[in-house]
Amino acid sequence: MRSTHLEKRSMLRVISPGFQTSVQDAGRFHFAHLGVSQSGAADPVAFRLGNRLVENQENTPSLEMTLLGGTFEFEEDRLIALTGADCGPTLGQQSIPMWTTIPIRAGQRLECRAMQEGARTYLSIQGGISVQKVMESAATHLQTGLGGWHGRAIQKGERLPLDGSFHPSAFRLQSVPNTLQRYLQERTKIKITRAPQTDLFPDSSLKVLTTASYVVSESSNRVGLRLTGKPIDREKKEELITEGISLGAIQVPADGQPILLFVEHPTAGGYPKIANVISADLCKVGQLKPRDEVHFQFVDVDEAIRLYRKQDRLLTDTPLQRELNF
Incomplete structure (x- = not known):
């Protein structure tokens, strides 16, 4: 049938x-x-x-x-x-x-x-x-x-x-305006907020995360992006009790090389989470490929919400451009 x-x-x-x-x-x-x-x-x-x-x-x-x-x-x-x-x-x-x-x-x-x-x-x-x-x-x-x-x-x-x-x-033939395309192509920095275990990391580790550049590893996929670069020190080396994990969480395993968990991430884990990618920047993560450089910038939760709302308004309210041919 x-x-x-x-x-x-x-x-x-x-x-x-x-x-x-x-x-x-x-x-x-x-x-x-x-x-x-x-x-x-x-x-x-x-x-x-x-x-x-x-x-x-x-x-x-x-x-x-x-x-x-x-x-x-x-x-x-x-x-x-x-x-x-x-x-x-x-x-x-x-x-x-x-x-x-x-x-x-x-x-x-x-x-x-x-x-x-x-x-x-x-x-x-x-x-x-x-x-x-x-x-x-x-x-x-x-x-x-x-x-x-x-x-x-x-x-x-x-x-x-x-x-x-x-x-x-x-x-109707239509296209996305260049102004909106330029907004989407800006991927120089990925914005992050504090996470449940941010306080377990010394200030020096937070500085490393936001000043060093990290490179996307060849072993990255839809589960997560393994990043290589300057190791991030943890004050406590032991693992945590397993707990829930959110999309965009940045975990730090014992070797100090961060893992950015993505759309098919495990739903629980024990590595401490130093930060979390904001919702508005998840689209940037989706366009990272092996050997791309990644730079992070901390913002507070209010700014993360503002940026998400701004993005949603742009996607909803920006009129598409009419095209006569292609």
Whole structure:
């Protein structure tokens, strides 16, 4: 029954999946007590704007491509948008812009290449990828095999079902204004707040965290980013009693090399947490790739809230720019 049903739907054919391409939405919430972290789009801002460009609901499932993009063939006319890191996309032999609504015709191939100045690109398709929700979300949790497309990254030759349909008389070509793109591309510093165990670290360690530069290790992934640089000293070397961990927590293990926990982080752990990335800067973390430098800056909770509200207003209130062609 399932295969018959899928044959009748509009499909997206995977010619090449890229390095790691998965179905993601905004993530699943309220399941940390079951050991399931949020998952979802690593760059929630690029994900949200992509859906806005194709006039989807902002939590519509999209494809998240990491470091190297895929090649896809559309079996039906659609509108798409590519947001996040520039992947040098082409449609046929023609280059197409990022952050812009693009009409795709049946039979055309979209090719996305290696990411530039970032780690992840989002392919948002009018109507979205059609997958069943698990724990109230369509996001793929790669570490546990939950959700998304069979709980894993997509593979060569697969055909992904799409929701909705294309209405030529109703679509609008639009793009994200340059002013908003420049705001998103500012990644020089990642802002942090104090964490539950900040007081366990001497002032000298806090100074190291905010003055030294750290490099993203090759062993980083959606679970967390291992950072290498000047070690951070701990006043107490023993581990803590295991407790809950939040998205964006910065743990310091015994070797002093910080670990920035990300969207598929373990929900509990015993390493002390020196700081936590603010919500508004999680999109910056999602675009960090191996060998990128990271710099941290402490802000207080009031400033973190102000910055989050500012970002939300920009995403909600900034009008998209009308395009006549591309």
